[in-house]
Amino acid sequence: MKIALVGIGKIAQDQHVPAIAASPDWELAATVSRAGSVEGVPAYTSLADMLAAHPDIGTVSLCLPPVPRFFYARELIAAGRHLMLEKPPGATLSECHALEAMAAEAGVSLFATWHSREAAGVAPARDWLSGREIRRVTVTWKEDVRRWHPGQEWVFEPGGLGVFDPGINALSILTEILAQPVHLSGAELLFPQNRQTPIAADLRFAHPGGAEVSAAFDWRQTGPQTWEIAVETASGALRLTEGGGKLSVNGEDIAPEGEGEYPRLYARMAELVRAGASNVDLAPLRHVADAFLLGRRETVAPFDF
Structure with a gap:
């Protein structure tokens, strides 16, 4: 095609x-x-x-x-x-x-499309968590905006999402691996004095089973970059790292197979076209919208590329 x-x-x-x-x-x-x-x-x-x-x-x-x-x-x-x-x-x-x-x-x-859902560790993580009692979920998504969006001023303009541009990738994984949906209960958003969108955010979610669910996003991280989701359950712990590309369960590395995030997206698009179907899941974007609605705004030092 x-x-x-x-x-x-x-x-x-x-x-x-x-x-x-x-x-x-x-x-x-x-x-x-x-x-x-x-x-x-x-x-x-x-x-x-x-x-x-x-x-x-x-x-x-x-x-x-x-x-x-x-x-x-x-x-x-x-x-x-x-x-x-x-x-x-x-x-x-x-x-x-x-x-x-x-x-x-x-x-x-x-x-x-949500490309991070196609990371190699996401589907096996979802399968392992299915039916387990979840007690705590901690999302840590911290990277350097100068490295990944060099000079791209639009990310700090209204509609550019700021730190939620990468953070929404974490939310796309979170909404994929949890069997019970969560909703935002509180947030702190850090806006540089000279910018229109946040450079960092701390989020808290309500879970139907009472689990503690939180996320920390930051666009000011230099050195090693961190894209991690850790889940504690009543029967063990799971850890997704490298944006969902690597998975460990109870400290043991799992070797998931996959052809890459974007090849999977294009294969899925071919399936949808042939079937005359659509897929418009907006759960990650709803969490971002809720963060802007509920988030307490804090002003931090100016940021420039």
Whole structure:
């Protein structure tokens, strides 16, 4: 099947392009970007021009920042194209619900992707936790924004999510591995004096079984980067590290198998298109929205790249 990529930035070059190239399901047939391109692939700066030139491209993957994404997505759905959304699927929950309704009415597949759920350790972690009594969950997601988003000012603008840009990856794993859903009960959000989105956040969740569930996100971590979820149960402990890529149970490393996060996403998108189905799970984004609603705001030192 032919697919187009819209937004040829770092994540597209690092993950989407190689995943499509290695896929038995997809052929990258066009790109749309103001600056980026992929060698050997027709490139456009206008979405309308690409759609007019390629009526044979039935699916489009959007790799744009969340704020402008809705308008592109709406145009693509109106053009009858199946649509794959990079995380988060929109700047607001209302946008996502609107796109879901549009896609259903147009009869096209819509996939709100959460790449961290496809990390090798996530599915076996979910399976091991199933049926176990959970007592404590501790999420620690700390990284260096200068390393992962160098000079990308948009992450600190309204809609850019701030530290929730990586933190939502942790929330996507959390909502995948816990059999009983949690909801946010409190939060502290740390905003640099010169920024519109938080650079750190501490979250607390209510669990139906009374387990203690918390998360600490920070974008100021230098040196080793930390992406870890630790779960204590009545019958042992589980630890996911490296963003879900590594799993240990009761101190013993488990060797999960997998082909990589983005190849799995594109395989899943192929399944959805062939089945005429959609997958729009907004649980991680709901937690972020709740954090902005409930979070106590604290001002910290200015931050500059």
